[in-house]
Amino acid sequence: MAAEKKHFVCVVCPIGCEIDVVHEGSTIVSMEGNKCEKSVEFVTQELIEPMRILTTTVRIQGSRWPVVPVRTDRAVAKRLFPRIMKRLRLVELQAPVNMLDVVLRDILRTGANVIATRAMPRE
Amino acid sequence: MAFDVRKEVDVAVIGSGPAGLTAAIYAHRDGARKVVLLEREEELGGILKQCIHNGFGLEQFRKDYTGPEYAERLIKELEKTGVQCLLNTLVTDLSSERVITALSPEHGALEIRANSVVLAMGCRERTRPSIGIAGTRPAGIFTAGVAQRFVNIDGYLPGKKVVILGSGDIGLIMARRLTLEGARVIGVYEIMSYPGGLKRNVVQCLNDFDIPLYMSHTVIQIKGKERVEGVVVSKVDGSLRPVAGSEKFIECDTLLLSVGLIPENELSKKAGIQLSADTKGPITTETMETSVLGIFTCGNVSTVFDLVDYVAQTGAAAGTSAARYASGSLSPNKQPVDVVAGENVRLLFPQRYGFQDDLVLFIRAAEPVEMPVTVEVTPPGSRLNRPYARPNEMLRVKVPREKLADVKRPIRVSIREK
Numbered sequence: 001m002a003a004e005k006k007h008f009v010c011v012v013c014p015i016g017c018e019i020d021v022v023h024e025g026s027t028i029v030s031m032e033g034n035k036c037e038k039s040v041e042f043v044t045q046e047l048i049e050p051m052r053i054l055t056t057t058v059r060i061q062g063s064r065w066p067v068v069p070v071r072t073d074r075a076v077a078k079r080l081f082p083r084i085m086k087r088l089r090l091v092e093l094q095a096p097v098n099m100l101d102v103v104l105r106d107i108l109r110t111g112a113n114v115i116a117t118r119a120m121p122r123e
Numbered sequence: 124m125a126f127d128v129r130k131e132v133d134v135a136v137i138g139s140g141p142a143g144l145t146a147a148i149y150a151h152r153d154g155a156r157k158v159v160l161l162e163r164e165e166e167l168g169g170i171l172k173q174c175i176h177n178g179f180g181l182e183q184f185r186k187d188y189t190g191p192e193y194a195e196r197l198i199k200e201l202e203k204t205g206v207q208c209l210l211n212t213l214v215t216d217l218s219s220e221r222v223i224t225a226l227s228p229e230h231g232a233l234e235i236r237a238n239s240v241v242l243a244m245g246c247r248e249r250t251r252p253s254i255g256i257a258g259t260r261p262a263g264i265f266t267a268g269v270a271q272r273f274v275n276i277d278g279y280l281p282g283k284k285v286v287i288l289g290s291g292d293i294g295l296i297m298a299r300r301l302t303l304e305g306a307r308v309i310g311v312y313e314i315m316s317y318p319g320g321l322k323r324n325v326v327q328c329l330n331d332f333d334i335p336l337y338m339s340h341t342v343i344q345i346k347g348k349e350r351v352e353g354v355v356v357s358k359v360d361g362s363l364r365p366v367a368g369s370e371k372f373i374e375c376d377t378l379l380l381s382v383g384l385i386p387e388n389e390l391s392k393k394a395g396i397q398l399s400a401d402t403k404g405p406i407t408t409e410t411m412e413t414s415v416l417g418i419f420t421c422g423n424v425s426t427v428f429d430l431v432d433y434v435a436q437t438g439a440a441a442g443t444s445a446a447r448y449a450s451g452s453l454s455p456n457k458q459p460v461d462v463v464a465g466e467n468v469r470l471l472f473p474q475r476y477g478f479q480d481d482l483v484l485f486i487r488a489a490e491p492v493e494m495p496v497t498v499e500v501t502p503p504g505s506r507l508n509r510p511y512a513r514p515n516e517m518l519r520v521k522v523p524r525e526k527l528a529d530v531k532r533p534i535r536v537s538i539r540e541k
Contacts, residue, residue, distance in 0.1 A: 009326045015510055016322035055176045055189055057275055067278035069175035069191050085303055099195055118191035
């Protein structure tokens with residue numbers, strides 16, 4: 001595999017090192033600009049598959065507000081965000097909902113559950 | 124369900140966002156028996172309720188909460204205390220004698236006399252008139268926080284083709300949020316040469332979604348009759364003036380403004396509290412005492428903080444001081460000294476030192492320095508090193524009380540390259 005160059009901003013801590021990486025696939029050949037070793041793990045994961053927590057809302061019936069905030073209970077592949085959002089648009093909950101209730105289990109077989117991040121009582 | 128509202132209290136807290144909730148919890152914990160929390164909205168939690176993204180409480184709880192989860196944690200703690208919470212209650216007046224006038228549909232007009240008052244009213248967003256953009260007045264212009272409320276609480280998408288002016292944190296967060304909801308965010312335009320929000324938000328909200336950020340750019344005109352049809356953006360020069368010939372029309376149906384926050388101090392003014400021209404909040408000591416005896420301040424009504432952890436920290440200090448003042452155990456300040464901004468410091472909080480506690484300073488740099496800096500606090504001549512100084516990330520430094528005991532003149536704070 002040919003070596004490629006990529007630029008990253010490390011978000012492990014607030015410093016936010018600007019890092020230039022030469023990589024072959026997910027193997028780091030060289031990197032410049034990082035002030036500590038934590039960036040190595042961060043960059044490696046970014047090269048393999050950028051993972052993020054997704055936070056959004058889903059529709060709910062029978063409560064004071066028409067939507068309830070939710071998040072994935074662990075990081076999921078960022079590239080799946082559009083598909084997860086599409087799937088969540090089909091969800092309509094019924095109040096009451098408790099905080100941390102599972103809204104959708106194992107979304108798109110990621111192993112992550114989508115959970116409510118606040119209680120929504122029936123009204 | 125009617126109940127008797129306490130008319131004479133030890134501590135009254137105005138506002139139930141992260142600052143007010145924390146202040147009420149700490150006031151109770153530190154011995155105030157009768158505490159009342161006044162909230163103008165129908166739920167506790169303030170702005171946290173609409174901040175559905177994660178990243179809250181990383182420092183304070185070592186957890187990565189969303190805004191509603193963070194609020195819920197504080198509310199659960201508050202529920203154990205017996206603090207009386209008055210919702211839908213708008214405080215309309217506060218006197219220097221600590222008499223609060225409030226209105227509520229449930230209890231009518233209320234008058235509450237408090238031994239101590241904690242101000243926790245938070246801040247509000249700067250709007251189009253505060254930055255003066257030319258053009259028509261169509262629908263489709265929102266502050267970022269209002270758009271956030273529409274999307275995250277009311278369930279509306281405010282537009283489909285969006286330009287964001289200003290790179291404050293809420294604008295960055297909304298760029299991502301609107302993109303996820305299917306809107307097209309054309310770009311974020313920032314008048315300064317550096318972003319207004321935290322670096323991690325630039326990375327995770329813009330870079331992650333390939334949303335461009337244009338520094339040294341601004342919107343100079345809004346076009347459209349009924350609805351926004353587009354905006355004219357322009358580069359700006361070193362004195363932030365539009366550069367002739369760089370104008371560009373961008374078609375869009377929505378303009379979000381994320382152009383700064385202003386502490387909401389109408390009540391503070393009514394109570395005759397002295398405000399700082401820099402922070403736009405009360406001039407405060409390290410015990411969160413304002414210039415009016417028995418009135419304390421915390422959170423974003425004091426100065427606009429970057430992190431909820433800092434807001435909660437000042438809330439805790441204000442709650443503790445309010446409880447101590449109410450019980451008469453807060454010793455009167457020995458003549459306080461001023462804390463003043465020196466080299467490369469745009470603003471400081473607190474602005475006075477009253478010799479009661481360690482001095483925890485929140486400092487906003489005037490200009491970015493992307494190399495190690497020393498924060499110098501003189502007297503007593505403390506020097507604290509930090510890896511960088513950025514205007515969009517407050518520096519927090521602590522000078523222990525022992526070092527400050529003999530200080531007689533104003534304390535000057537400077538940021539210098541190391």
